[in-house]
Amino acid sequence: MYITITAQKTDGNYAQSVVDFVAYLEKENEHLEPSEMEHFFNQYGEKISAEEVTRVIDKNTAKLKKREPKFYSITINPSARELKHLQHNKEALKQYTRRVMKNYAASFNREINGRKVTVDDILYFAKIEHQRTFKGTDKQVRENQPFANQILELKNQIRRVSKGQEQVNIGKLQRKIERLEREALHKQDGKRIVQGMQKEGNQSHIHIIVSRKDITNSVSISPGSKYKASEVMMNGKTVKRGFDRDAFFEKAEQTFDKTFGYKRNYAESYHSRKDFLKNPKRYFSVLMGLPTNEKAIALKILGKSGVPMLNIPTNKVQLAVKTFKRLKRGVDVAMRSGSIGI
Secondary structure, eight states, X not given: OEEEEEEOEETTEEOSOSHHHHHHHTGGGTTOOGGGOOOBBOSSOOSBOHHHHHHHHHHOOTTOOTTSOSEEEEEEEOOHHHHHHTTTOHHHHHHHHHHHHHHHHHTBOOEETTEEOOGGGOOEEEEEEOOOBOOTTSHHHHXXXXXXXXXXXXXXXXXXXXXXXXXXXXXXHHHHHHHHHHHOSOEETXXXXXXXXXXXXXXXXXXXXXXXXXXXXXXXXXXXXXXXXXXXXETTEEEEEOBOHHHHHHHHHHHHHHHHTOOOOGGGSHHHHHHHHHOHHHHHHHHHTSOHXXXXXXXXXXXXXXXXXXXXXXXXXXXXXXXHHHHHHHHHHHHHTTSSOO
């Protein structure tokens, strides 16, 4: 599971309207029959229109300054293993989203009228998407890049020949391009994988638009607060503040496992991500100490995420400094690309 929380920006400034982001989330509905379209939903509603989402979110911005975010985006990205476990059940994804939003509300160290924040205070709209494209950080794109560079240079050379700037056999250049296309390390449907290409298989994920203000448009509740859950004295009163992202991410993972009876491997757990970031040596030590079956699954997960498997040590002793640094780079790239962890 990979979850992100971001404040939407446009050209370095916070967007004053959610309209462009809503339009972006509607892109998959283009050219689809009404019965095939995915609609927005929230904690209690279904089939909410894009126009309604825009109207409600844009209206809920009382007293927010121009330089403050008006809304946040939460993205829930189940892994291939998790989606397979759900048997591609769209309703299960909606059920999970609603439970995650309860986790989200509970992660605020805030009170509204003397009570803790609940999901009923959160104004949000969610939408399931089923398509993803390859990013520049993906293993397939990175390892295909040398071929892409050579192909681009050959195409540029063909253009120069066409303009009379060079005298080279274009047919020969075309054959070189075809050879490089065949030799590219990663293909999909017989075509070289490039950045922006749509990924095959089940790529379902959820986008959530969350208003900065509560549902009454009177209280600002920001997950982007620089304060972790804490208390502070203000004007002689104890005031609660902050949002605990760590607790939110951990609870979201536990919610998935408990709701759907999912047995999570160490390599895909939030706990392992924290180990990796805070104590990488412990991360690899625990990885190598897993039971044989669990270790095999973990190595398979890491391999699919772009970690250089030929460098994985078979025991703790082999975890030399050079090997460790190389492995750390590989896992770090996989985590940044959203392949591992939350």
